[in-house]
Amino acid sequence: MSNVPLAPEQASTIAPKIDLVLYVLTGLSAFFLFAVCAILVFLAIRYRKGTKVNRVIENPDAKALELTWTIIPTIMGIAVFVWTALVYFEYSRPPENAMEILVTGKQWMWKIQHPNGKREINQLHVPLGVPVKLTMTSEDVIHSFFVPVFRVKRDVLPNRYSDLWFEATKTGTFHLFCAEYCGTDHSRMVGQVVVMEPEEYELWLSGANVGVPAASAGEKLFTKLGCVTCHEGTSPRGPALKGVFGKEVQLQTGEMIVVDEDYIRESILNPQAKLVAGYPPLMPTFQNQIREQDLFTLINYIKSMSDEQNAKSGTTS
Ligand code: HEC
Ligand SMILES: [Cu+2]
Structure with missing residues (x-):
């Protein structure tokens, strides 16, 4: 053992x-x-029955004792909370x-x-x-x-x-x-x-x-799946995706939403779920047409477009 x-x-x-x-x-x-x-x-x-001990309660409201066993455990409880929360933050961020x-x-x-x-x-x-x-x-x-x-x-x-x-x-x-x-x-x-x-x-x-580096693989997919035809060029039918990652966009419902991985994922698989304000529900769904890893590659590509732009204009948000 x-x-x-x-x-x-x-x-x-x-x-x-x-x-x-x-x-x-x-x-x-x-x-x-x-x-x-x-x-x-x-x-x-x-104090079992029959023993000879003093059973008189001498100090019925022992304040000092009550305060001690209330205050010390409270401090201990708060200390444990703060400490474990700090560990949890580090773990989860x-x-x-x-x-x-x-x-x-x-x-x-x-x-x-x-x-x-x-x-x-x-x-x-x-x-x-x-x-x-x-x-x-x-x-x-x-x-x-x-x-x-x-x-x-x-x-x-x-x-x-x-x-x-x-x-x-x-x-x-x-x-x-x-x-x-x-x-x-x-x-x-x-x-x-x-x-x-x-x-x-x-x-x-x-x-x-x-394999092919994620960024250039992303660019290829973006072309192959036809995303470019609507999202780039001179008269795009969809919103520009450059620099959109991490920013807020307005939806048709008026709601503002931050563009993150989950949002892009949903925009590709289920475009009608959250429509960008000012655009018609034109985008076809790509559900069951994109493998999980390709989806991730696409998301990374959209992310990297944002990095490039931020680097050029010198702004980060
Ligand atoms: C037929 C045109 C068309 C094609 C093809 C198309 N989209 Fe879209 N896309 C749109 C339109 C229009 C919107 C805005 C309305 C909406 O939210 O669905 C949009 C919205 C989006 C958004 C949300 C953008 C934002 O600013 O919030 C993302 C992300 C996106 N498309 C990614 C893609 C990707 C990736 C592909 C290729 C796999 C693709 N789209 C193919 C037309 C298209
Ligand atoms: Cu499992």
């Missing part, structure tokens, strides 16, 4: 912080549980400069796509010491991406993007699980996360199986 570890090793920057929360909360709960039980047992024995990798869950495998277009299945190669943001979606049911050594887990949902980030602190090969029951072979929806030195990762990235 002695070599069975209490928890898997810690291999990300967030892991020690998550563990500390767990151990401190467990410790506090255990301490109060034992303290209350011990006092309870002691008093039950001492990917850093701006994080490298972005796409993860698609599918019964029963994990499909991964790197920034340069390189793809892999059930294996995720990442560089050491670099913040990595996973943008995840599912092609069918709900899955959940779980890497125990990083202490990160997040549900992966169809028709929506969820993200998860980590920064690895140890090289090696670690387990990757699906942590949401997703059908017959759920238990086999497992894989490996391979953490490499950054130079090795670069080498690996440029090795075999390199």
Whole structure:
């Protein structure tokens, strides 16, 4: 038994912080549980029927005592709240400069796509010491991406993007699980996360199986699917998409909405759901015509158009 570890090793920057929360909360709960039980047992024995003890209540409204056991736990409760909230914020907010990798869950495998277009299945190669943001979606049911050594887990949902980030602190090969029951072979929806030195990762990235870089693949798709005919050119029938990412647009209903990944995704799959003010419902749906990974590529392309423009005009918002 002695070599069975209490928890898997810690291999990300967030892991020690998550563990500390767990151990401190467990410790506090255990301490109060034992303290209350011990006092309870002691008093039950001492004051049991027939014992000769002083049963006179000398100080019926022990103010000092009441205040102590109200104020101390209140402070402790607030301290725990503030501390765990800070850890939670760090856990749930990917850093701006994080490298972005796409993860698609599918019964029963994990499909991964790197920034340069390189793809892999059930294996995720990442560089050491670099913040990595996973943008995840599912092609069918709900899955959940779980890497125990990083202490990160997040549900992966169809028709929506969820993200998860980590920064690895140890090289090696670690387990990757699906942590949401997703059908017959759920238990086999497992894989490996391979953490490499950054130079090795670069080498690996440029090795075999390199796809087309995401940006130029996006441009090709944009042309091939006919998006250009309506969204670019001299007399476009749809709104210009350059610089639109991250901005607010007005909808026909008068509502303002921020253009993010989910909105673009919906605009492509279900254009009538949210019409841009001043435009007719011309855009055809691309539902079932675009694969999940291509959709992501398109979204990235629209994003990159915005970056270019921001760089040119020198404005960022
Ligand atoms: C037949 C013309 C047409 C084609 C083809 C077309 N669109 Fe559109 N698109 C429109 C129109 C018109 C709107 C504005 C009305 C609306 O919101 O549906 C629009 C809106 C959008 C929006 C929302 C823009 C905003 O400012 O909020 C996005 C994103 C978009 N299209 C992306 C695409 C992509 C990607 C493709 C190719 C896969 C595509 N469109 C193909 C006509 C088109
Ligand atoms: Cu699954």
